[in-house]
Amino acid sequence: MRPHPTAPGIVVAGLRKRYGATQALDGMSFSVHPGQVTGFVGPNGAGKSTTMRVILGLNAVDEGTALIDGKPYRSLRQPLSHLGSLLDAAALHPSRSARNHLLWLAHSQGLAARRVDQVIEQVGLASAARRKAGGYSLGMRQRLGIAAALLGDPPIIMLDEPFNGMDPDGIIWMRGFLRSLAAQGRAVLASSHLMSELQDTADHLVLVGRGKVIADAGVADLIAAASQNRVALRTMARPEAMTVLARAGATVEAIGPDTVTVSGLPADRVVTLLRESGVAFSEVSAHRASLEDVYLELTREAVEFRAATPAQVRR
Numbered sequence: 001m002r003p004h005p006t007a008p009g010i011v012v013a014g015l016r017k018r019y020g021a022t023q024a025l026d027g028m029s030f031s032v033h034p035g036q037v038t039g040f041v042g043p044n045g046a047g048k049s050t051t052m053r054v055i056l057g058l059n060a061v062d063e064g065t066a067l068i069d070g071k072p073y074r075s076l077r078q079p080l081s082h083l084g085s086l087l088d089a090a091a092l093h094p095s096r097s098a099r100n101h102l103l104w105l106a107h108s109q110g111l112a113a114r115r116v117d118q119v120i121e122q123v124g125l126a127s128a129a130r131r132k133a134g135g136y137s138l139g140m141r142q143r144l145g146i147a148a149a150l151l152g153d154p155p156i157i158m159l160d161e162p163f164n165g166m167d168p169d170g171i172i173w174m175r176g177f178l179r180s181l182a183a184q185g186r187a188v189l190a191s192s193h194l195m196s197e198l199q200d201t202a203d204h205l206v207l208v209g210r211g212k213v214i215a216d217a218g219v220a221d222l223i224a225a226a227s228q229n230r231v232a233l234r235t236m237a238r239p240e241a242m243t244v245l246a247r248a249g250a251t252v253e254a255i256g257p258d259t260v261t262v263s264g265l266p267a268d269r270v271v272t273l274l275r276e277s278g279v280a281f282s283e284v285s286a287h288r289a290s291l292e293d294v295y296l297e298l299t300r301e302a303v304e305f306r307a308a309t310p311a312q313v314r315r
């Protein structure tokens with residue numbers, strides 16, 4: 001693999017694409033950097049798959065550019081050695097074994113046949129590699145698709161919904177696998193319509209809705225911002241504690257008979273206030289936001305994004 005430490009792996013700038021009355025892409029712009037897993041998240045229909053197809057030169061755009069190592073995908077002489085992708089895990093020849101599928105792909109791209117056994121091993125498909133792919137579960141097909149993406153040992157990997165169809169063990173495996181690809185210095189772009197799938201996996205998030213980017217930021221920063229000054233408190237003196245903390249300007253919410261969520265004060269201030277007021281408590285802990293919390297926080301203000309969420313369409 002050849003790392004590209006200076007240039008971003010993928011640069012998407014100002015993509016616009018219309019299908020009849022649908023503006024599928026409406027100024028989509030973001031970059032995918034080496035050494036990171038970038039999560040590409042948004043509800044169904046937000047434009048993730050269309051963007052990926054544009055990056056691969058499979059869809060034309062009305063406006064904008066998508067560059068791989070500074071070049072359009074179609075101009076790359078050995079594309080699989082630059083960017084490996086998985087768009088549709090179901091698209092397989094059912095009567096072909098995983099090994100034959102990969103051998104055929106390697107041959108068609110002028111890649112060494114020995115890579116086939118290496119990538120089969122890498123994705124944990126060795127025991128099933130000689131069976132017909134038609135009998136594979138969706139999780140196994142995802143693994144086969146990822147093996148194909150890795151054949152050319154590319155510095156950039158792009159996967160559309162890689163967690164789709166995976167069982168809980170598969171999801172854990174996939175998270176570790178994506179992390180290991182980034183740890184090797186590769187730029188990894190993985191889409192999902194579920195924020196939770198990318199928990200403990202993505203370093204960076206590009207959150208999209210209605211064909212454009214709503215947020216583009218590091219996960220650690222997003223979680224820190226969403227966690228700010230939220231504290232979980234456990235106390236047998238709940239009413240007294242709530243009075244003291246509310247008087248100090250906090251927003252307090254009773255969660256259970258002895259638990260309260262406090263917003264607007266840091267944990268050490270909560271402890272000091274309760275001690276000064278003689279209110280006993282058994283636990284004070286700083287709240288660490290989940291990616292779901294981040295998602296809710298980021299989308300609270302985005303009116304157009306809400307309108308794109310089916311559950312919120314007015315009837």
Ligand SMILES: Nc1ncnc2c1ncn2[C@@H]1O[C@H](COP(=O)(O)OP(=O)(O)OP(=O)(O)O)[C@@H](O)[C@H]1O
Nearest residue numbers: 019022024042043044045046047048049050051193
């Ligand atoms: N070939 C096509 N013809 C017409 N409309 C299309 C076509 N491909 C995509 N669209 C529309 O473009 C919009 C974006 O779709 P896209 O598949 O890129 O979204 P997505 O974020 O990948 O969602 P999903 O998770 O459902 O795949 C949707 O409104 C979709 O219906």
